[in-house]
Amino acid sequence: MNYLTLIMAIPLLGAALIATLPQSKSLLAKQFALGTTLIAAVATIFMTTKFERSNTALQFVESYDWIKAFGIKYAVGVDGIALVLILMTALLTPIVVLAGWNESEGGRWSTKTFYILILVLQTMSFGVFAATDVFLFYVFFEAMLVPVYFLIGGYGSGERSAAAVKFLLYSLFGGLLMLASIIALYVLSGEQGGHTFDIEALSQLEMSSTTQNLLFLGFFIAFAIKAPLFPFHTWLPDAAKSATPGTSVLLLGVLDKVGTFGMIRYCLSIFPEASKTFTPLIITLSVISILYGAFLAIGAKDIKRLIAYTSISHFGFITLGIFAMTTQAQSGATLYMFNHGFSTAALFLVAGWMISRRGSSTIADFGGLQRVTPVMAWSFFIAGMSSLALPGLSSFVSEFLVLVGTFTRYPVAAVIATFGIVLAALYILIPVQRALHGPTEPGNENLKDLNLREKIAIAPVIAVIVVLGFYPSPALNIINPAAAQVVSQMGFTDPLPTHGGK
Amino acid sequence: MLVNNGLVYLIALPLFGSALLLLAGRRADRWGHLFATAMSAMSFVLGAVQFYEMLGRDAENRAVTQKLFTWISVGSFNVDAGLLLDQLSICFVLLITGVGTLIHIYSIAYMDHDKDRRRFFAYLNLFIAAMLLLVMGDSYLNLYVGWEGVGLASYLLIGFWNQKPAYATASKKAFIANRVGDMGLSFAIMIAFATMGTVSFIGVKEAAEGSSQGALTAIGLMLLLAATGKSAQFPLQAWLGDAMAGPTPVSALIHAATMVTAGVYLITRSNFIFDAAPTAQLLVVIVGAITLLFGAIIGTAKDDIKKALAASTMSQIGYMVLATGLGPVGYAFAIMHLLTHGFFKAGMFLGAGSVMHGTGDEVNMRKFGGIRHFMPVTFATFGLGYLAILGVPPFAGFYSKDKIIETAFYSGGIKGILIGSIALFGAALTAFYMTRVMILTFAGTPRYDINNPPHESSFLMLLPMGILAIGSVTSGFLLARGEALVHWLEPLFHAHEGHGPEILPPVVISLMALTVVIIGATFAWFKYGRGPVADTAPTNVSIFTRIARRDLLQDDFNESVFMRPGQALTRLIVKTDDVVVDGTVRGVAAATLGSGAALRTSQTGFVRSYAALIVIGAIALIAAIWAVTL
Amino acid sequence: MSEFISPTLSYSLLSPILVVFAGAIIGVLIEAFASKSIRPIAQVSVSIGTLVLALVQVWRIRSSSSTTAAMGSVIIDGPGLLLQGSILIISIIAVFLIADTENFAAAPAAIPGSSEERESIARGQQVSEVFPLTLFAVAGMLIFPVASDLITLFVALEVLSLPLYLMAGLSRRRRLLSQESALKYFLLGAFSSAFFLFGAAYLYGYSGSISFAGIRDAVVGGTGNDVFLLIGIAFLSIGLLFKVGAVPFHAWTPDVYQGAPTPVTAFMAAATKVAAFGAMLRIYYSVFANAEWSWRPLITGIAIITMVFGSLVAISQRDVKRMLAYSSIAHAGFLLTGVIALNKAGLDASIYYLFAYGIASVGAFAVVTLVRDSAGEVTDLNRWAGLGKRSPWVATSFATFLLAFAGIPLTSGFIGKFSIFSAAYESGATAVVIAGVLSSAIAAFFYIRVIVLMFFSDPLEDATSVLIPSILTRITVLFSVVVTIFLGVFPSPLLDFISNIAIFIR
């Protein structure tokens, strides 16, 4: 059964169906979009149940020739890491559709177009995580920029087109650097037994260390921009501020994961030596990102920018975990990607509701929401607690795994990174205090609390956050073998306890 | 995996209560408080049952564990969601659920008029659950969950009236100070895993024997950092005073009886680490000593009754921490003082709450005076607590605090004398400020509108106060009788190594303690009891008093050393991000655009200059040829 | 001297060229004898018919290829046929554009603004001579990449150039600009062909032969003096680089692209590039291949300067045709990497790129012809603002072409760029690949800016209207869009086809 192609096809079919609807039936378009994403989610969950957790090989593999002249294949397959990210995408999209039911209405174009873009984006996202052919990956990687670009520029607010352009140019720039590396890989593979883009085959290539380092950088910078890692992050706050909340969720929750996912899937496996060479640098950048993003978040005055900055900090943790090269950090990083998707989704969706009710995204314009709109305030609070990695919520597990895993190999980095948890308390509690606590500011008295649709949308997100906080095993069991595989393929074993055994 | 001995229900009941009340929303307004109280009470009953069962077993087999499920398992990092109830935990379980239930009952009346009472009870239940998890977790990571959980509950409760900006700020301050401490706990766990490969108490205990001094010291120091955060010890003590913004039952439960003692629990629980790390132990003592004086000094200057009590709490926990730093002999006394303190301090806080309740939420003691006439029961219970905290025999404090002073003196050498003296001096200060509180509040002449006198609180409030007062009177004797607690806890603390040389007989030390207490109390009487008290704080006071009123400049210190530089750093980074990082990006874009515009001018429109360009190109080519064929 | 050898021409191999010549001459005869009223329709039919027939001929001789013809004046081999096919397909859709609307002067001989001109316009006239001129140009283009001696190359260069010089000056609106562009194109074109010829003289001097085979033998044999060879290569290259619009021989491009009637711009932007690069590929790959040490550094430098310059200057353009002109300069730089590659992959990639770029280019200019106000085409980019709102399909088509130019995946441009850069990299030209990638990033900037303008900006007050496309333009645009996307998604058939038959015979 070609599950992966199937789940990629479902949104595309839905998009085609919506395209046939008349312009005026915007409600129908929304319902179709929700239905499609729900079907895709169910299909993905079903696929997840068929996944053999103990098997570290790629599963649900499909491979067909695409461009034979270049050895390019339509090849897909997932390991545990890719699977959880696909699952996350599949779960988040219907939530985004439901949560942002009216998001498309302030846009430049029709509702129909909005949902077509969303669905196309979903297909691309599945593809980018599932691809096992570097070229196919690149195609999805670049092509998914286009729907996001139109989603930001067409349906966002404020300086939306400037933000969309900034996003696109940043990403394209990174993408082109990656393209240069891909070209080099292609040529190298041609010299060493036939052109191919298969990851497995590429990871066997012989390269001089200079070549490897340069090519690694091509990939890594592309991913660092996407992730985003300091100092390549400045597109994110603008994009997140201008995009609709739903788009922001997909942007930060799904799209940015491509960066960190790419680091695992491509940087590590194809350039193991270069990865080791650059590890000190990357760890440094990650730690800087953690603290830097946190400080920026503390200083942020706009709630959406704040969330974007927190993500920079969180992506620092993820990158740190990836390059720490211990099973704990690796699993933690992947779990972090999954969890971050949901906690950011919760933050953005609730922030979006707050903003749409208040008509402002400046934190100072809120105040006392806890008394006016308790459910909304609580949702925001829980999301915030998840963001600051409160134990008992899902992010804690992943953040702690990253830290503890990093500590065994890079104690200094882990120690500095840990300061991020104090800063996290600041950047979450400051907006909580300003927006939710305090006296009810004028203009906020009559805000409406969440309606049923919004409650239905946020409930599963919070449920995931809480359940995985207490019982992360379902996710970890999928991730662990793949993460361990990554670490062992890199030739690393976990550092042993320095004193005594268990 | 299966719930075989029901430990989990201890936590699950209040947790369920909390979740239900929060999710049900306004629908639960009418019965929420009762439900929550019931949950807490049932938890207490379960705890009592466990205690009873435990009593029935041998000393060596008293600990029970329960593995619920595998929580986190990655590679060699395996943490179960597991519970451990041993002699140490049970003390806490009973204290938490017992005092907790009493405070639930008290709050039913105290929060009667608040329309958000249900939410308050939900938070209380959440706190109980988290605190139980803290003391019952079988590993540092489980403890960590409870640790942050109580921090969250504390945050929520301090900020319960967060519509007042100051209260919201206080709650945030508490959370952040706690987070700094939590960081220490994180470090400790990381070091433990890196060096020992495990984070469970049993595992670490076993591995500690073979571990290096350095690692153990590091873990110990980090645990101490965690403890200072949670237990409001120096240097992370500043949040406790502000935490009094929360409703008074909260102050009683969380910021006096239970949560703030979590640091003591942590150090005691980690005895196997501290015992092997003398440096860390010494620092524990120093921190305790500093804090006990620090709190006591602040206490002497505070006019706000709750803040005075909070300072007292800080000071008393300083005693406990000091005790834990004194090695195996100290742990039991620390715990004993912790338990007795739980009774008398909670009782006094509830008393203070009662006074506030009776005076229309007045907290300034200079506006009180002579309240004993109007609130006799409150006066009585408060007075018993007062005697207990002073260490007047045979009240509870006498048994616990004297033992700590004694142990301090016996810890050996100059150090022993020094910390013993500090402890003794602390006792004098305690007597002074507590007497001051008593006099200002209950004695003297009323300094309020006599036509609108305070009224005694309702039965529901007085009942817990009474029970706690009984505890204040009896608990010390019960725990100390035949060294009951010491023996009870003994299996946990390795060997009973004994203490250093008895430089003075115990009786002498007790007498000395009693003497300084009397001196302190008398001094207070001379200062406040003889004449009328100004109803506003005098301003022409010594610099020391002013500093003490400003909490020994703790906030000024934090503000100038952390907050302002932090804010400046934040502004700097925000600016840097805009100007340097994003500025570079924009600069590259501008440079690209600019060079495009500049190059564009080469297109002059004159065909002759285009021809010239071609000629120049041709010259360049032939010049290159000329060069290569040279 | 020996006996006169009666020349054998291999007519079947020449048939595409001859068919086009024949069509052109029929066109001339129609001009001479047919009445004015039936001329336009007759010319269109003849032109299209001729080109299609030529295309059929190309297809039919594809397997009998790899032979010299016409006494060795031309080589009909795989690459040549592919290029001829590309030129013909591009020409067909370009002729649709030429035939479509009133783009051409009613009376070119009349003074602009004269009553004579007004009268002609009122009578709905349009110069129908453009069709035979186009066919002549196409014929020249068909010969250019298959020429195998310097004479044929030079004559083909002129045959393709002269009609273009003329056609550039035939715009109906803004005739002064149009005439100016014709003058500039002509003067600079003649100037560059003088260089070309001078270079040819030195190549002849070096080798003693004017046939490519003879020159190659001399290069391979190393006989003769390198100085002559180098001067020959340098000056011949100037002529060719001028035609493809490489910096610093590019200056005519923006002016001529802007001034010429848009259909002519479309035709010459696309078809001339194919022809000129076709000739370049043949010359550098087969004739100068053994002297690569001499020209590769030079062409590498020029390629880098060209792509960077084109991309940078395009950013600051406010006129859509000028912007496309600079974009074509940048693309000339990208295509030069294919020349530098000097391997089979480079050849295949260049041919693919040329075809893909040509089609997208015609499509883009076709869209330009549609955006109008009462005074004719609107090329001021500011006034394209909000086009996406008013004419989503037109704007979307244009965006598709721009994305293809930018090399976004799933468009033909991406496959083209990928294949050409990888070929260049394979041959060790890393610097040019990196420069290419960087300038692609710069280029992306202005393509995206136009898309932003069309989709994300609000229209100005004096809104431009979009002409309802006639069936011919619609075919052109649609065909271009479909090809652009199809070649981006399923490039395999074409790539394989090219790869199988693109082998230069020497």
Add this chain to the structure above:
Amino acid sequence: MNPTNYLYVSALLFTIGAIGVVVRRNAIVVFMCIELMLNAANLSFVTFARMNGNLDGQVVAFFTMVVAACEVVVGLAIIVTIYRSRRSASVDDASLLRR
């Protein structure tokens, strides 16, 4: 005589022609300079034909003349047209298209 001398003359004439295109403003003179360049090229061809001992160079020169004649026709037609529109044959006046 060494035929190379003719090459020098050819090169000089070519140079002069090229510079003439750059410095002269009258379109007709510019065009004449281009013709001069073509002639210079022709001289090279003829000289090389002599040096190489075959007639190919002369054939090219012959073709060049024909082509040049055609070019002249077209070029002068364009110049005349633009002169009629602008009453000026200066190439500098035709500079509306720029930037």
Add this chain to the structure above:
Amino acid sequence: MPESVLFWIMGPLAVVAALGMLLVKKAVHSALLLAWVMITLAFFYIAQGALFLGIVQIVVYTGAVMMLFLFILMLVGVDASDSLTETIRGLRPIAITAAIGFGGLMVSLIGRASLGRESVGLDQANAAGNVEGLAYQLFSTYVFPFEVVSALLITAAMGAMVLAHHQREVPRSTQRDLSEQRFRSGSLATAAGLPGPGVFARHNAVDVPALLPDGTAAPASISETLRTRGDMIDSSQFQLDQVNTEVKEEK
């Protein structure tokens, strides 16, 4: 060596003449100098064994092409002269540098080069006669480009037609046509044609309307442009009967 003599006399003269092309002001002079250069080249061709080319050079180039140039120069204005001051900033130094650089480099390169083989001479190639030799080549080896050149000629012819020739759509009206039109226009009033300005008036400037028999002005008699511009003079002042008939005796 007669060739040397020829070369050393004609060569420098040709170069000087070419330089003169750049320096003279009048286009006609440039053309004449170019003609001189071309004739020189014709001599060189003949001297180098290219008899046919030499003749063609004179006939086609100097004769036809240069005549065409001169013809157009006449059309454009034979007096047209260039100011030699440079108007494009910086172009003159570039041109001078380029001239020296280009010429210098080329001469230096040619000086360094040698063919690497003996100069063969055309004796063998021209054995059967130069014209015959060329004919062999043209009609055999290079027959294809030769034929293609015809396309070029057609293009050139058509190009000239397109740009220069405009076929009249309506034949130009003859006087007879106009006359017939007037009579058939319905009104006979204008059949005889409109009066010219100044008729019966004392003044015949173009802005003075004719006077009708009744003495009023006839607006139709002056140009419509003037009328609409209001440049029509009130002609009443010029009526004959208003004129002071007293002829003053003038000296």
